[in-house]
Amino acid sequence: MLYRNNFLKKSFLLLFLLGLTVFSNKSTAQESEEKTFSPHHQIGISINHAHVFEGRDDEGNREVLSLPAWGIDYTFQFHKKWAIGLHTDFIIEKFKVEKVYASDNDKETVERSYPIAPAIMGIYKPSESWSILLGLGGEFAKEENYFLTRVGVEYGYELPKNWEIFGTFSYDLKWNAYDSWGIGLGIAKNFGGK
Numbered sequence: 001m002l003y004r005n006n007f008l009k010k011s012f013l014l015l016f017l018l019g020l021t022v023f024s025n026k027s028t029a030q031e032s033e034e035k036t037f038s039p040h041h042q043i044g045i046s047i048n049h050a051h052v053f054e055g056r057d058d059e060g061n062r063e064v065l066s067l068p069a070w071g072i073d074y075t076f077q078f079h080k081k082w083a084i085g086l087h088t089d090f091i092i093e094k095f096k097v098e099k100v101y102a103s104d105n106d107k108e109t110v111e112r113s114y115p116i117a118p119a120i121m122g123i124y125k126p127s128e129s130w131s132i133l134l135g136l137g138g139e140f141a142k143e144e145n146y147f148l149t150r151v152g153v154e155y156g157y158e159l160p161k162n163w164e165i166f167g168t169f170s171y172d173l174k175w176n177a178y179d180s181w182g183i184g185l186g187i188a189k190n191f192g193g194k
Contacts, residue, residue, distance in 0.1 A: 044071075044189075047068075048068075050091055051180060068093060073186075088116065096109050119135040134149075134150070163187065163190075167184070
């Protein structure tokens with residue numbers, strides 16, 4: 001009888017501990033699932049180069065321009081794979097460019113003075129590191145403003161304390177004007193995530 005009571009006590013204790021282990025593993029798994037994603041904001045700054053194939057020198061000869069630029073990005077990631085943002089490029093030079101989307105009779109060279117190009121971006125993240133971007137915006141300069149469509153790809157590498165470094169490639173189609181592509185390297189900070 002004593003043996004049977006000890007066996008039952010040990011069995012109940014073993015079942016109780018096993019139940020606690022399963023329950024704690026379940027809640028730990030749920031917590032880790034919940035921690036894998038939480039909506040958050042991100043502010044980033046990048047140093048870029050914008051490249052324009054339709055550039056013109058002072059004599060009017062065609063040349064490829066490589067223009068220094070800054071990028072300031074705000075992104076809100078509301079889902080593990082989806083985000084929206086406002087990504088703005090600042091070219092910090094004056095330059096001349098030929099409007100390539102004009103008709104052959106209307107080809108003209110225009111000057112651009114320190115254009116600013118914000119775009120509202122839709123962002124798809126096929127993995128934690130890669131992002132595919134598509135958006136609409138405008139390029140604004142004192143001479144003339146252009147509507148633009150922007151496509152891009154970014155690769156981000158997470159650092160401690162919610163920091164991230166990223167590389168970016170984008171292509172801007174300025175409607176009725178010219179195209180440019182840019183490449184950059186930046187740093188960003190995440191806010192609001194757990």
